Amino acid sequence: MxxxxxxxxxxxxxxxxxxxxxxxxxxxxxxxxxxxxxxxxxxxxxxxxxSRDELLRTVITRVVDDTSAALREALDLEQGVEHALRQGVRTFWDRLLDGGTGVQVMQYELAMYSARSDAGGLARLEFARYTDLLTELCSEAAAFAGEECAVPPDVLARLVLGVVDGLVLQHIANPDLARSERDLAHALDMLVALAAPRRR
Known part of the structure; x- marks a missing residue:
């Protein structure tokens, strides 16, 4: 061998x-x-x-790291928070549609499995890593552009994650690309309005 x-x-x-x-x-x-x-x-x-738990933790870390690399490649953080929100979510959404929903379904299933079997350890790891990633991107975008937002970056990160996850679940359960695209556009407008980035 x-x-x-x-x-x-x-x-x-x-x-x-x-x-x-x-x-x-x-x-x-x-x-x-x-x-x-x-x-x-x-x-x-x-x-x-x-152990299988160690393997699954590594899988979650790998998937989040892949997402992080794709987002960082797509974003020009010097353009500020609104760009980071719109382009970041759009990049994630396009990757989901191009690659199929299998990896996303896998992550949801791992989170539910975790909630039942290991006191939520894998789920906490997954959502903490995504929240940390989004918090970093929003914070860096604000710093580069000299902006501040109406809500703290970690709050914005959790809300972005919650809104996008909800839209993805709806698209998986009832695929309708036109409806999903319209809903995504409205969600982005809502998140940008919530963030309300402004120059310091």
């Missing part, structure tokens, strides 16, 4: 886990299923990730 660097092996396992989660949900995501999808012995998987 060819040598695989530890970082590459971990990446291979995380990618396989995401595929298994998308196909079979949390209940179907066993260590054995992930090892088979990754094409490696079960012992190798257990050596890299001793």
């Amino acid at each position: 060819a040598y695989i660097r530890a970082a590459d092996r971990q990446e291979q396992i995380v990618a396989a886990t995401i595929r298994v989660l998308e196909a079979g949900g949390v209940s179907g995501t066993t260590m054995r299923a992930v090892a088979a999808e990754a094409g490696m012995p079960l012992g190798t998987l257990h050596y890299t990730f001793p």
